[in-house]
Amino acid sequence: MVLPHAIEAVPAGDRYARGWHCLGLATEYKDGKPHGLNIFGKQLVAFAGDDGHVQVLDAFCPHMGANLASGEVRGNSLVCPFHQWNWGANGVCTHIPYATRVPPKARIQSWHTCEQNRLLFIWSDYEGAAPTPETAIPRINACFSDEWTPWAVRKITIQTNCRELVDNLADAAHFGPVHGSPASYFCNTFVGHIGYQMFHGSQSELLGNTLVADSAYFGPAYHITRMTAEVDGLPLHSVLLNCHVPINQDSFELRYGVMIKKTPGLSDDQNREIAHAYVEQAHQSFFQDVEIWHNKTRIDHPVLCEGDGPIYQLRDWYRQFYTDLARLPNDLRKEKVFELREGVWRTLSEVPPDAISQLHTI
Structure with missing residues (x-):
């Protein structure tokens, strides 16, 4: 007697795929404003500074937890709406308006990004490895x-x-x-x-x-x-x-x-x-x-x-x-x-x- 096939499905787990993921048209992020991203099970924020390069950071300020997507872009930095700590493209705090010294721990994750074919891409890797030339997005x-x-x-x-x-x-x-x-x-x-x-x-x-x-x-x-x-x-x-x-x-x-x-x-x-x-x-x-x-x-x-x-x-x-x-x-x-x-x-x-x-x- 042939028994009915039992459907099996292991939960997807906590990993997201290693590779480049497209966030749409690059120009949408170059309006001088921060853009909140709800992806990879996290809150992130994308912004383009005066240099025109779109950067992506973890969204929550490690000072008091404010969402940087509610802040503003000044120069090439993202300014927290709560206490105006300034965050650079590399995720390092560059300025605190009411302090002379920036704490060494004042840094958040900065994500690898690239632009190709007029699109913006973000790199994800569970192990934290950087993208390689082999995985580069081909030009159209x-x-x-x-x-x-x-x-x-x-x-x-x-x-x-x-x-x-x-x-x-x-x-x-x-x-x-x-x-x-x-x-x-x-x-x-x-x-x-x-x-x-x-x-x-x-x-x-x-x-x-x-x-x-x-x-x-x-x-x-x-x-x-x-x-x-x-x-x-x-x-x-x-x-x-x-x-x-x-x-x-x-x-x-x-x-x-x-x-x-x-x-x-x-x-x-x-x-x-x-x-x-x-x-x-x-x-x-x-x-x-x-x-x-x-x-x-x-x-x-x-x-x-x-x-x-x-x-x-x-x-x-x-x-x-x-x-x-x-x-x-x-x-x-x-x-x-x-x-x-x-x-x-x-x-x-x-x-x-x-x-x-x-x-x-x-």
Whole structure:
């Protein structure tokens, strides 16, 4: 007698993924004001001083506990609203207006940040290690080209663990039932800190026909897609941003955005309208998943069938971001390739021509 499968789910624990997490458009933080951030189970504060660099600090002043997000920016320092202690970008107190000496313990955590592709990123690492050149966010030349519209970005809060979102990278089977866009071809490649997906679809209810989506997670939380589709009989080239930052283990901020290659003959305003309309379509697409996420349960050992693809292999790749650096597996840099062609999954020794990513050439 075959017994019912018991669903198992280990609590997510107290770690957040090691890697760069996107906080949206960098310009949003350069208005001369502090910005409170509720992420990684903590209260943080972002600000840009006169030098234009966006810094992130722990939000609570160690003097008497005030929230620095309620303070003000002066020069390159953040000033506490309670007693006006001044905090520099490195988290060290630089001035106390009613004291001649700053206590040596007057320092708070300063987080690594970077700007790339007109976006702001924050680095998280449970062990406290600094980012390495290997994990640098790759440049998207289209972000700096007049041939493309600027990012049109939207943010929503999702009430579940962020692993549910990352599972989509390998879940080819859900595209038809959920999004009305079944995969005619699908391939995953996992190598180092990058997880690739190549998707071909003959039709899409939301994102056009003859769809080709070339996408990748660069680390645990920053996902970029180069997409081509036919919309109203015309080719549309777009770059999609899909990034998340955990609020806690049961919720995360999802930011998604679109840039489109401008259509010759249309004004900048008309091209921006197309980009914003595409964001709205992406919004509908995400909410098709969100409705399911908000009503499902966490499951660590799903019962899979032969058509499900490399779900477990994806989770093995994703686990690296929650593992001590000294305990990472030795084969992380080896390409692992899984292809769905004509309804059959195959494990390959090299990436097939249909799945060669062009993300680095945008």
